[in-house]
Amino acid sequence: MTDDEMDQIDRNRRHFLTIATAVTGLAGVGLVAVPFLSSLKPSARAQALGAPVEVPLGSLAPGEMVRVLWRGKLVFVLRREEEMLKLLPDNDDQLKDPHSEKTEQQPAYAANEVRAVRPEYLVVEGSCTHLGCAPIEDFAVRPADGWNGGFFCPCHGSKFDLAGRVFKGVPAPTNLRVPPYRFVRDDLLLIGQDTGAA
Secondary structure, X not given: OOHHHHHHHHHHHHHHHHHHHHHHHHHHHHHHHHHHHHHHOOOHHHHHHHOXXXXXXXXXXXXXXXXXXXXXXXXXXXXXXXXXXXXXXXXXXXXXXXXXXXXXXXXXXXXXXXXXXXXXXXXXXXXXXXXXXOOEXXXXXXXXXXXXXXXXXXXXXXEEEOOOOEEOOOOOOOOOOOOOEEEEEOOXXXXXXXXXXX
């Protein structure tokens, strides 16, 4: 073998070793970078605590309610029947804030007689404004008791109507809070984000 041939073999070896080292180094950097970059991403728990929650409404029948968790808070989504909506004004003289004038209790779009974007759907935090107990739904109308349906707090007896408005003479000082929300579609509600609410 000539010297030129030996030099060519050495160059080929060096070229191969250079490429093999570069590939191995890049693979090593990738293996180290992936876990590091993944550690910068918020955990699933952190994402769940702050992320909006989608609530499908397609199977929710009139008179039914679902409970969802948003930012660690229980949220009630009630699809009100037409009769439930008709009975709401009957409670006005028994309520502390019948016209939802305490603006911190709901976004501006829910400061109305039904406290909702769409009258059919009530969206409220399921936490009594007295000490935070979870109210129980009691949708049965009992005219003899003067009860048109609503929510009852089992801890200290606070009562709320079917718009989440608090009755007079109970420990809870204010209406149930309305979280930010919007309708993505007619059959899909997004709790935690109200941009584009209609």
